[in-house]
Amino acid sequence: SYVLTQPPSVSVAPGQTARITCEGNNIGSESVHWYQQKPGQAPVLVLYYDSDRPSGIPERFSGSNSGNTATLTISRVEAGDEADYFCQVWGSSSEPYVFGTGTKVTVL
């Protein structure tokens, strides 16, 4: 099955930029979706198809995808961005939704 690897944690100061990577074999040929999950809450979609934002998601959230790495970038980080972030790709008909290992973003 397809494996998506994320760093366990990323720390960033308020106002700075956080970059969260998602590594997978030739992931650049896939569409990558990103979710934010705050403690005790369900995941929320923050980016889809690599870089599209759902309504209500700030422009501070952006994405890129090339080669073996997809990246979620959070600019001008705020305290409210502290959460776990997961990437996801379409796998196959037998495992359509493949999730990354998750990254905990801590705002210092």
Add this chain to the structure above:
Amino acid sequence: QVQLQQSGPGLLKPSQSLSLTCVISGDSVSSNSAAWSWIRQSPSRGLEWLGRTFYRSNWFNDYAVSVKGRITINPDTSKNQFSLHLNSVTPEDTAVYYCARDPVGKGGYLDPWGQGTLVIVSS
């Protein structure tokens, strides 16, 4: 705005069956484009997709290999909801269970998610 509301018991004994329901508002379980999934999350396994149901002139289901043989997902068009049944649970099935919609089906993403149900399997 699509919303998903989950319900079902949260405490089970080993060998019992898990049953959860997800009520849909703002969309239809019979949508010809969407697909309706169950996902679980635990510290040991992370986010794990379990299965889905969708309608494309007929009803279809896909199930994860890890739970195949124990899982059934059923749509209920009269109540606009879908359900998860997982048989013969063990402590390893302890997790938070979520329902979610894929608006586009193949190649898609999951949005929105239900609120989650913590299921604990313990004797």
